[in-house]
Amino acid sequence: MVTPKNRPWNLNSFLESLIEELDNAHQMLSVKGLNRKLSYMVQDVALDLQLFPEFDGDKVYFTTAKPGETGASKITVKLGSIRDHQILEMAELEYDDGFHIDRVQLPEPTKKELRKLGITSVPDLRETIENRKVKLDPILHNSVDYQQLAAAVNKFYRGQRSPTVAKASLSKAHGKTAITLQGENLADIPQSIQNLATAQSLNQFPFATLDGEKVAVISANAHELKLQVEENQIKGKVQQLKVALDPYAIISINLKI
Helix, strand or coil, X not given: CCCCCCCCEEHHHHHHHHHHHHHHHHHHHHHHHHHCCCCCCECCEEEEEEEEEEECCCCEEEEECCCCCCCCEEEEEEECCECHHHHHHHCCCCCCCCXXXXXXXXXXXXXHHXXXXXXXXXXXXXXXXXXXXXXXXXXXXXXXXXXXXXXXXXXXXXXXCCCEEEEEEEEEECCEEEEEEEEECCCCCCCCCCCCCCCCCHHHCCEEEECCEEEEEEEECCCEEEEEECHHHCCCCEEEEEEEEECCEEEEEEEEC
């Protein structure tokens, strides 16, 4: 039987894999501790690795020694003890806010890099990138496209909060004519990433047209959108009103005004 050749690997990849396994175990024990008392602790564990180091002038790689091979170097990885109450005290349980990295259309390398840093939700992103202004690129192997990330998150949330129009009305006051739309999710993307670079600035929205002519936006919130219409735009027939609420949602209504 031919023994397969061992593949070189680097220490960083090994530690990342080991840490990911430990994080998964930590999360599992944290949730389990909510339902029944943990009556044990993880004992000290030492892992001895027999390795042949290789240096390519930039990075160090290791090849695991096969049985019978001599001259290998030894690396010892030690895992310390942790008690059950420490697991619960240090736990940061993840509650579902409707968003998870795996649910968003992002390149797999970007998802992988974010997971390494424990970033799986919008609150994580805000705390790390927006609030603390942490630059991720120096610590990651692959740079993060912030524009793409913000657009993907915002698109996801808009998809979860699709706009609906329940009522449309026309009113005149102080010589001005206004169209008022009432409904749900008409403005503002819930939990959106607004401070990161986006494909299109959210500041230019909502944007409305009536039969292709621009209509001024007087006010906009989640439940009401008010638009100002000029007298020459009122033609006494069915006209098409289009409103781009944001880069990810457009509503189109036929109105007779």
